[in-house]
Amino acid sequence: MSVVIQLKYFFEKHGFHVSSRLADKLGMRASNVRLFFIYITFVTAGLWFGVYLTLAFWIRLKDLIRGKRTSVFDL
Template sequence: MFQRIVTYFEQQSFGVSTYLANKLNMSTSKVRLFFIYSSFLAVGFPILFYFLAAVVLDIRNYMKRMRLRVWE
């Protein structure tokens, strides 16, 4: 049951933690824990950063897809 919940959230997430973990050569779970712990300490500021990064990554992926369509 717990594994199904974890899998659901990993599939539905924005990919910010995975992107940052790949760029920093870290474990994805460590990045997620950092966001969780820092959001408690910084009263939610990392959550704003997370959503802002999600929007930027989504726009970036959209632009890549559009660029590929132009050359097809």
């Protein structure tokens, strides 16, 4: 087998086992634990995208309020 396929099987075997063990400890199904991780990933990515848009809005608003001067003689 190639190294890539062996690496894939290693991560599948040990990565999915983490969700199963966590689900056993919490008394849940493993699919629910995996869905929780997927949802929390989208929430955290969306949160930072919202912060980015807010900062971009503030910078744009600052530029609109403070007019840029094109030369020294515009004082």
